[in-house]
Amino acid sequence: MHFRVILRVIGLLVMVFSASLIPPIIVSLIYSDGALSAFLYGFGINVLGGFLLWFPVRKERGELKIRDGFLVTVLFWTVLGLFGSVPFFLSENPELSFTNALFESISGLTTTGATILEGIDDLPESILFYRQMLQWLGGMGIIVLAVAIMPMLGIGGMQLYRAETPGPVKDTKLTPRIAETAKALWYIYATLTIVCALGYWIAGMTLFDAICHSFSTVAIGGFSTHDASIGYFDSVAIELICAFFMTICAFNFALHFFAWRHKSVWHYFKDPEARFFLLILSCTVILSTLVLAMTATYDWGNSIRYAIFETVSIATTAGFGTSGFSSWPHFLPFLLIVTSFVGGCASSTGGGMKVIRILLILKQGMREIQRLIHPSAVIPVKVGGKAIQERVVSAVWGFFSAYLLVYIVLMIGLMATGLDQVTAWSAVAATLNNLGPGLGEVAASFTSISDPAKWMLCFAMLLGRLEVFTLLVLFTPMFWQR
Template sequence: MQFKVIQRILGLLLMVFSFTMLPPILVGKLMGDPELSNFWISFLCILLLGAVLWLPVHRVHSNLRLRDGYLIAVLFWFGLSAAATLPLLLSDSLRLSVTDAFFETVSGFTTTGATVITSLDGLPRSINFYRLELHWLGGMGIIVLAVAILPMLGIGGMQLYRAETPGPIKDANLTPRITETAKLLWYIYLVMTVVCTIAFALAGMSWFDAVCHAFSTLSTGGFSTHDANFAYFDSPVLDYIASLFMFLAAINFTLHFAVWRARSLLLYLHDSEFRAYLGILAAVTLIIMGVLFHFQTYPTLEGAFRHALFHATSIMTSTGLTIADHSVWPGLLPVLLVFSSCIGGCAGSTGGGIKVIRFLLLMKQGAREIRLLSHPSAHVKVKVNGEPVEERVTTAVWGFFAVYIAVYGIFLLGVVANGHDQATAFSAVAATLNNMGVGLGEVSASFSVLDDFSKWWLSLAMLMGRLELFTVLVLFSPAFWQL
């Protein structure tokens, strides 16, 4: 393990991150916020901490190995979440405990969107902007952003990209060089954010709200600048715009690039994961619409469809924006939405959950096993996009699913053992481990009602979900630390 190289990278990345304190300062000055010293102090402290780590080892040059990349990803996400608490801890208007501040920043960076802050409408604009900025930075992974600058340091970045890229197939590249790949992903992400911002503004949002909610939508985050969340705007047009961009944000970004390069929207339909994603989302939307209309929760078909589409898209993509309290919807709907969040978005997107491609492979493998029961001698291949899937990939998917269930159970038991009811515990773990952010029961409105232990416990769930379990769990393997 090359600890000096790891220290050098972490120090530099912290110094880079310190400059993200400056946009909230600019917003605060433009909006007339009375307190900005918390951001100035945070900027200087994080910059100094990064420099202290970087300077003693800044002349150390060596190529990263794969396990170095995993360790950097984990240390950086945990360390960055801790450093990012400073502006919240120093804010006189918030007065958060260390526990609440850490939970909020972890939720922001992991694009979970579970919040412990109340009275959002009365917060300084700089604080609200900062919360949403954390979403946007976390959306595509701040590690990927850092990969674009690592070559300038003489350090290869493929290991970091592999550690951070979501989904079961981590070796597929958009371009031959990892630097160009990282930059390309951010260009796509940036363009989509700008387009979403303009669409929100044209549909009636203030520019401040448009920027903040574009950050939340494209990162599939879920934070809002209002206590009523997206329902604050009470606009069908905005609901449909948000649904569209949440849907796009949960599609594999490599597929977006392929469509842009080929100038053909038909490429979306040629992708097996996209078709499965579209089919599952359509089915969930239609079920919700039918139940809502049947029980006259919304008396018009358009109202039932709009609420069904928005919430199905928001929850399945792990965004977590809401235009109604779906926890009081009739029948099976709240639980159906929780289960859809477990499936999540596509691999290579900003969505959470186990990812559609894994779910698709699980279903195909299950169908294969059922067929083999009837025809034991048959040679049945699991295929995606018309190509056979290697046995090691299907094995890895089953391994991930088994670990996911085990980890879910452990976190569930931890919350229940701490005195919370089963519905609250079940949905809180789903909301955090899937990086979705919306719960049922006690946490249907806010996670502020939870005790400190549960907040720390669920903060760990958010980080593990964001890093897709194995990236964290591999650190506990003795073989990982062998020289």
């Protein structure tokens, strides 16, 4: 393990991250919102902290190995969550404890969207902008951004890319060089953000709201500049724009890359993961519309409107709100939370277990049923007409088992802090799936739960963002053996 090289990387990246406080400083100056000192001090603490980590080991050089990549990835998200919480902690509005500031920071960076804030409409503009920007940076993964600049740091980045990129298969690169892959992804990500902001602005948002919401929409984060979230605008056009971009950004970004490179969209319809994802959305929208209309919760027009938006928002793990799905009748709140376990496609900004994993689990289940009828038959698991390697299928089942085990342990832990079963169940789902809103006490915010519960949920958000194994592997004795 190259600990000194790892320390140098973390120090450099923390100093790079300090640049993210410059835009909020500019916003604070423009609006004179009284939060300037929090960001100035925060900028200084970030630069100084990164410098102190980097300076003693500044001359260290070396290629990161696979284990180093895992450790850097976990350390960076943890350290970044800590340094990112500084402006929240120093700000006088809102006045947050260290636990709450850290919770809000990690929630933003992991694109979870769970918040402990109330009275969001009255917060300083720079704080609002900073929250949204944290989600935008975390959306594609700050590690992937760091990979793009790794050549300048003199350190290879493939190990970081493998550790950070979501999905069961992590060895596929869009371009021959990993740095070019990261740059290509960020070009696409930035373009989607700009187009989304323009769409919001044309649809009636202020320029400030349009930029802020484009950050959290493309990141599938769910933070908003208003307590009522997207419902604040009460606009069908804005809701449709939001739903469209949430869906687009829940697709595998490799599909966007090929669409850009080959000037074609047909591969979207040929991709089995994308088709299965759209099938899940369509079935959930139809079922939700029927239940809402037949129970007279809304008329048919509003039933379709709210069913489409809330289904896309929850299923993609964005977590924006318009009508408060937690109060919907019968099984709908439970159904929508369950769709968040599926989440977005692999290599997307969405959370959850990822669509491709669920598809592989279903196909594996069908294969086992066929084997009962034909015990001696050789039946491969196929996706898109191609056989999937057994090691991949096995890894998916291992991930699924670990995910459920972690979920159960965390839920029991939350119940031990005094939360009721519905709140505990949905709080873990909301954080482990990087969703945001839950049910019960956490339907609107996580303010009322205890500090121990918030610490557990911070751990759940990191587990979800790093897809469980990347973080859990650090707790195995084998990882630390020479």
